[in-house]
Amino acid sequence: xxxEPYRWVEAVGNRRQYLDEQFKQGSPVVALTYxxxxxxxxxxxxxxxxxxxxxxxxxxxxxxxxxxxxLRFSLLEMAHVEGFNRSPSDVTGSRLxxxxxxxxxxxxxxxxxxxxxxxxxxxxxxxxxxxxDALLTINYDGTFEETTGCAxxxxxxxxxxxxxxxxxxxxxxxxxxxxxxxxxxxxxxxxSLAHQQEESDQRAETESSASGAGAAAAAxxxxxxxxxxxRSIAGGRTLECAVLERQAPGTSKYRSLKPADLSRLLPxxxxxVVAN
Amino acid sequence: MxxxxxxxxxxxxxxxxxxxxxxxxxxxxxxxxxxxxxxxYRDGVLVAGDRRATAGNMVMYDRTDKVLExxxxxxxxxxxxxxxxxxxxxVLEHSFKYYRRTQLQELSFDGKLRAISKLLKDxxxxxxxxxxxxxxxxxxxxxxxxxxKIYFYDILGAEFEGVEYAVSGSGSPTIRGIxxxxxxxxxxxxxxxxxxxxxxxxxxxxxxxxxxxxxxxGVNREASLYPVIKLITGxxxxxxxxxxxxxxxxxxxxxxx
Numbered sequence: 001x002x003x004e005p006y007r008w009v010e011a012v013g014n015r016r017q018y019l020d021e022q023f024k025q026g027s028p029v030v031a032l033t034y035x036x037x038x039x040x041x042x043x044x045x046x047x048x049x050x051x052x053x054x055x056x057x058x059x060x061x062x063x064x065x066x067x068x069x070x071l072r073f074s075l076l077e078m079a080h081v082e083g084f085n086r087s088p089s090d091v092t093g094s095r096l097x098x099x100x101x102x103x104x105x106x107x108x109x110x111x112x113x114x115x116x117x118x119x120x121x122x123x124x125x126x127x128x129x130x131x132x133d134a135l136l137t138i139n140y141d142g143t144f145e146e147t148t149g150c151a152x153x154x155x156x157x158x159x160x161x162x163x164x165x166x167x168x169x170x171x172x173x174x175x176x177x178x179x180x181x182x183x184x185x186x187x188x189x190x191x192s193l194a195h196q197q198e199e200s201d202q203r204a205e206t207e208s209s210a211s212g213a214g215a216a217a218a219a220x221x222x223x224x225x226x227x228x229x230x231r232s233i234a235g236g237r238t239l240e241c242a243v244l245e246r247q248a249p250g251t252s253k254y255r256s257l258k259p260a261d262l263s264r265l266l267p268x269x270x271x272x273v274v275a276n
Numbered sequence: 277m278x279x280x281x282x283x284x285x286x287x288x289x290x291x292x293x294x295x296x297x298x299x300x301x302x303x304x305x306x307x308x309x310x311x312x313x314x315x316x317y318r319d320g321v322l323v324a325g326d327r328r329a330t331a332g333n334m335v336m337y338d339r340t341d342k343v344l345e346x347x348x349x350x351x352x353x354x355x356x357x358x359x360x361x362x363x364x365x366x367v368l369e370h371s372f373k374y375y376r377r378t379q380l381q382e383l384s385f386d387g388k389l390r391a392i393s394k395l396l397k398d399x400x401x402x403x404x405x406x407x408x409x410x411x412x413x414x415x416x417x418x419x420x421x422x423x424x425k426i427y428f429y430d431i432l433g434a435e436f437e438g439v440e441y442a443v444s445g446s447g448s449p450t451i452r453g454i455x456x457x458x459x460x461x462x463x464x465x466x467x468x469x470x471x472x473x474x475x476x477x478x479x480x481x482x483x484x485x486x487x488x489x490x491x492x493x494g495v496n497r498e499a500s501l502y503p504v505i506k507l508i509t510g511x512x513x514x515x516x517x518x519x520x521x522x523x524x525x526x527x528x529x530x531x532x533x
Contacts, residue, residue, distance in 0.1 A: 051377070053377065055373075076374065076377055076378050077286060080283060080286070080370055080373070084283075084366060084367070249512075250347075252373065
């Protein structure tokens with residue numbers, strides 16, 4: 001029945017709707033460059049969402065854990081085989097994404113008989129020099145974007161825009177790791193609040209499709225509200241933070257921050273998150 | 277499958293083979309002779325190697341590094357055909373990283389030993405053909421047990437634990453006896469030597485090996501060429517810079533007779 005072009009377009013449209021629905025409960029991911037490298041932050045429940053891919057590559061994901069695992073493995077395989085056959089400096093995020101997993105994700109998305117990957121992926125690459133740091137994001141349909149400075153994954157484009165705008169607006173020329181962590185968590189809170197807001201808006205719309213819902217586009221809450229939100233959500237979950245550190249000894253630059261690191265780095269208002 | 281985190285298997289699926297056996301033609305002298313040693317000292321294990329690479333009676337290179345870091349806690353010192361040995365180290369380095377990143381945990385110390393055995397076993401045909409014999413010494417710090425360990429191998433991949441010390445290479449017969457003597461009747465057993473004394477002993481041992489084995493390069497002070505010495509402790513692998521070795525050599529190794 002999908003042979004007709006119109007049906008196919010319709011099926012792909014349905015797929016988008018279905019996939020968008022899947023990310024609603026997801027936790028945003030924030031990646032931010034700071035003076036010593038790149039920081040990745042998310043709050044996870046049960047399965048980790050930040051991973052080491054190669055010497056200078058890190059992965060952050062949203063979506064179904066099994067799909068994320070599959071893609072993580074293909075990234076790991078490609079990276080290590082390439083690093084062995086050529087050299088570690090030939091393993092670049094952009095090659096892995098553009099010629100590696102993005103086509104696979106796109107194909108799965110468009111083959112309407114088969115299940116798509118329920119994932120959004122962020123690949124952070126630590127360059128040899130700070131100017132070469134790169135951040136790549138891939139959507140569930142295989143579209144990818146390459147940016148510098150900061151990148152986020154969120155449930156909806158609106159939430160993503162809010163987070164990015166906040167990060168861009170707040171970022172001074174150089175951030176220390178403490179500052180970066182604080183800022184990344186605030187951006188995370190903006191994304192997470194935006195998800196909640198959108199959901200309650202939707203509920204309100206279905207309940208009374210008349211008035212009131214338009215006021216949703218609220219102003220950005222202040223720092224205390226954002227921290228309070230992080231505290232309330234992260235309390236029962238795991239605050240996951242990882243860094244790609246330019247000055248780290250040895251070839252592997254990835255390090256996930258341990259509770260001891262976090263309690264040293266987090267602002268006072270968020271110390272309670274670590275104790276959990 | 278990648279689920280096992282086996283990098284060598286992954287390479288093989290892609291058509292990779294280590295060490296293809298080829299008969300040695302006449303007129304080609306292979307680079308192989310050397311001296312490497314490892315012994316336990318007070319804080320961990322010391323691994324040292326001379327820096328000469330020879331082919332027959334020719335010195336190919338005098339700045340070879342035969343003590344290679346595989347990861348932060350393990351080192352492989354190589355004797356034998358360098359081409360194969362370097363390749364093995366590259367495979368191991370990637371294998372350990374791949375395992376850690378896929379399985380989200382470090383490969384155990386025993387797992388690392390097994391990986392080396394497997395590589396040596398794969399390499400047997402090449403070793404017997406004469407083009408790829410490698411006789412490594414593997415030393416590392418087992419974080420789980422909190423102790424330093426030394427293993428040595430034969431070319432077929434059998435692994436032996438060197439409880440106090442291990443040696444390999446053409447210059448090793450000379451120093452094996454010295455190590456035994458030092459450890460048994462020395463002022464103190466090797467595993468109680470403080471760091472500096474351990475380094476001095478390593479320099480003396482390699483100098484002795486160079487005295488009797490032409491394929492082992494000793495210390496060449498004019499070229500400020502010192503052996504490679506690495507210390508592995510709970511804090512990881514540490515390479516001793518020449519600037520530290522120079523005064524030790526001059527004050528405690530040189531004899532002006």
